[in-house]
Amino acid sequence: MAMNSLLPKNLSKIVFRILWLPMGGFLFVLLNSTGGMKALDAAVIAYPVCLFGQFTLIAAKYSCKSSPIERTNAARLLGTHVLASQIMGVLWYSLARTLVYMISFGPQLQGLDQRFSGKGVLVYIAGVAFYWLSVLYYYVVYARENAMKAEARVMETTMLARDAELKALKAQLNPHFLFNSLNSISALTSIDPARARDMCVLLGDFLRTTLRVGEHPVIPFSEELGLLERFLSIEKVRFGPRLRTEEAIEEDARKCLLPPLLLQPLIENAVARGIANLPEGGTVRIEARCTNGRMFITIENSFDPDAPPRRGNGMGLRNVRERLEARYGKEASLRVTSDGDKFEATVTLPAEMGVVR
Amino acid sequence: MSAAAEKKLRALIVDDEELARFVVRELVEAHNEIEVVAECVNGFEAVKAVAEHKPDLLFLDVQMPKLTGFDVLELIGTDTPVIFVTAYDEFAMKAFEVHAVDYLLKPVGKERFEAALERAKERIASKTPVPAEVIAAARPPGEFAERIVVKDGTRVTLIPCSKLDYAESQDDYVALASEGKKHLKQQTIASLEASLDPKLFVRIHRSYLVNLERVARIEPYGKDSRMAILATGARLPVSKTGYARLKALLDERG
Numbered sequence: 371m372a373m374n375s376l377l378p379k380n381l382s383k384i385v386f387r388i389l390w391l392p393m394g395g396f397l398f399v400l401l402n403s404t405g406g407m408k409a410l411d412a413a414v415i416a417y418p419v420c421l422f423g424q425f426t427l428i429a430a431k432y433s434c435k436s437s438p439i440e441r442t443n444a445a446r447l448l449g450t451h452v453l454a455s456q457i458m459g460v461l462w463y464s465l466a467r468t469l470v471y472m473i474s475f476g477p478q479l480q481g482l483d484q485r486f487s488g489k490g491v492l493v494y495i496a497g498v499a500f501y502w503l504s505v506l507y508y509y510v511v512y513a514r515e516n517a518m519k520a521e522a523r524v525m526e527t528t529m530l531a532r533d534a535e536l537k538a539l540k541a542q543l544n545p546h547f548l549f550n551s552l553n554s555i556s557a558l559t560s561i562d563p564a565r566a567r568d569m570c571v572l573l574g575d576f577l578r579t580t581l582r583v584g585e586h587p588v589i590p591f592s593e594e595l596g597l598l599e600r601f602l603s604i605e606k607v608r609f610g611p612r613l614r615t616e617e618a619i620e621e622d623a624r625k626c627l628l629p630p631l632l633l634q635p636l637i638e639n640a641v642a643r644g645i646a647n648l649p650e651g652g653t654v655r656i657e658a659r660c661t662n663g664r665m666f667i668t669i670e671n672s673f674d675p676d677a678p679p680r681r682g683n684g685m686g687l688r689n690v691r692e693r694l695e696a697r698y699g700k701e702a703s704l705r706v707t708s709d710g711d712k713f714e715a716t717v718t719l720p721a722e723m724g725v726v727r
Numbered sequence: 728m729s730a731a732a733e734k735k736l737r738a739l740i741v742d743d744e745e746l747a748r749f750v751v752r753e754l755v756e757a758h759n760e761i762e763v764v765a766e767c768v769n770g771f772e773a774v775k776a777v778a779e780h781k782p783d784l785l786f787l788d789v790q791m792p793k794l795t796g797f798d799v800l801e802l803i804g805t806d807t808p809v810i811f812v813t814a815y816d817e818f819a820m821k822a823f824e825v826h827a828v829d830y831l832l833k834p835v836g837k838e839r840f841e842a843a844l845e846r847a848k849e850r851i852a853s854k855t856p857v858p859a860e861v862i863a864a865a866r867p868p869g870e871f872a873e874r875i876v877v878k879d880g881t882r883v884t885l886i887p888c889s890k891l892d893y894a895e896s897q898d899d900y901v902a903l904a905s906e907g908k909k910h911l912k913q914q915t916i917a918s919l920e921a922s923l924d925p926k927l928f929v930r931i932h933r934s935y936l937v938n939l940e941r942v943a944r945i946e947p948y949g950k951d952s953r954m955a956i957l958a959t960g961a962r963l964p965v966s967k968t969g970y971a972r973l974k975a976l977l978d979e980r981g
Contacts, residue, residue, distance in 0.1 A: 546814045546815060549814035549832070549833050549834065550744075550747075550814045550833060552833070552834040553746065553747055553750060553814065553833035553834040553835065554744070554746045554747070555834075556750055556834045556835075557746035557747065557749040557750045557753075558746065560753060561746075561749060607746070608744055608746065609744065610744075610745055610746075646743075646790065646792065647792045647793070648792050649743070649768070649769045649792045649793060674792065674793070676885070676887065677792075677793070678873040678874060
């Protein structure tokens with residue numbers, strides 16, 4: 371079982387190997403200072419008992435693990451450890467008793483068993499004390515481990531959120547949109563140079579705004595709408611009369627805040643998977659309103675129900691969902707429905723207003 | 728100069744975007760030896776125009792409503808050299824599998840366009856037709872057709888694979904049964920089978936490929952052979968090996 375130690379790995383190995391020495395020293399002083407025992411007597415009991423006894427303390431690791439300090443009630447916690455410490459004390463006492471029984475016939479140790487009687491309680495106390503020290507140690511280690519895990523979780527969540535943001539930005543600069551726009555400009559340069567210039571300005575504006583708003587966590591819907599409108603103007607140059615647009619925006623909704631470029635994948639889908647598949651084209655409609663502290667944004671488009679699904683379908687939708695989840699958790703949602711030749715994507719999120727940082 | 732050499736090359740431009748067609752037209756117009764005979768805004772028009780004008784060269788967009796550039800190519804056959812013009816580079820592999828002359832990326836530049844034109848002229852001069860099978864089979868592994876395109880004269884029908892009941896081999900053609908109608912297509916049953924999802928379509932007989940979802944039951948018929956009765960009432964012979972295939976597929980589905 372992997373367990374973090376409070377010490378660096380190499381050091382902790384050494385410390386754990388010699389830990390029985392200071393423990394033995396403590397027990398030695400305890401036995402020696404209470405009188406009635408020779409120093410040799412105390413030493414031959416104290417050190418071996420601690421050398422073997424230290425392994426029994428590993429039990430503290432399991433009793434700590436089975437009753438985590440933050441999730442066990444106090445009475446139960448105390449009960450568990452008091453009981454365990456008693457057992458540990460008895461165990462240490464038995465260890466000492468057995469040892470004494472085995473070595474009291476040695477030349478220097480004649481009568482050790484008599485001298486030890488009455489001292490057994492000291493070994494018992496040492497066992498209990500060492501157990502409690504072990505419990506303390508393991509709880510500190512676990513607390514530290516939990517803190518580190520929590521930190522890692524927070525890191526992971528922020529990384530995921532950040533990842534979703536980056537993906538949004540990337541999805542946003544759809545290269546095909548750029549290539550097709552450039553092709554349109556290249557056509558306009560000889561048909562209508564003034565329109566070619568307008569288109570360059572539109573595209574420049576769109577790209578600049580896209581890059582700029584990406585730096586903010588949220589922007590007012592009015593700004594997002596401006597981007598959608600610019601995008602549609604550029605696509606109108608490409609698709610001509612095939613692309614028609616409608617808007618129904620409530621005044622209140624304009625001030626609501628939302629993550630930047632959230633709707634970009636939806637408007638791109640509406641054009642690329644909706645209008646582009648219709649020989650006669652169709653309409654893209656944007657609706658937004660605020661009611662009861664909730665904001666509703668709907669992007670609706672005509673589409674060909676018989677068109678085969680294109681590769682990468684759903685990527686944009688997943689991206690929107692991930693971003694909503696990252697910022698609002700369960701408070702926001704994206705719902706897509708299709709009815710006949712109409713496709714509809716509705717984003718619902720808490721209506722936040724305020725100043726953009 | 729001989730009369731043949733003076734004869735102009737006749738080109739067709741197919742793209743659903745007006746501005747995109749304009750770019751190609753302008754690049755073509757710099758060449759006196761080529762004339763644009765028609766511009767088409769979708770695949771249906773393209774199929775019609777090819778039959779009508781018999782062009783020497785086709786400039787073809789890939790992503791268009793209803794029929795893609797590849798659908799058009801499958802329908803018009805293989806005699807006309809094609810230059811694809813698209814903003815998507817991911818179709819390049821497939822384009823060369825169907826023996827396209829070249830694959831131009833939007834925005835299209837003059838130099839690249841000229842090079843494509845040179846290659847087209849070489850192709851026209853050498854006259855190497857591409858077998859139709861090559862085009863029908865050009866599909867990335869693991870991806871199957873979602874629909875079948877059929878041309879009847881200049882009429883084009885799209886049959887979603889889910890609506891295909893069965894296909895019957897008739898010499899060089901397959902008869903496709905869908906929604907109570909039969910459509911003839913110039914394709915072998917083997918190449919049709921290869922283009923369809925093998926988990927949905929099973930070859931129950933040398934001459935029959937059936938949509939598994941349509942099979943209502945199997946009845947014994949004579950010694951060693953069986954009949955598949957479809958939900959539509961059609962009765963199709965099932966060979967011994969065909970039955971084994973059918974059984975294996977049904978077992979796999981559980």
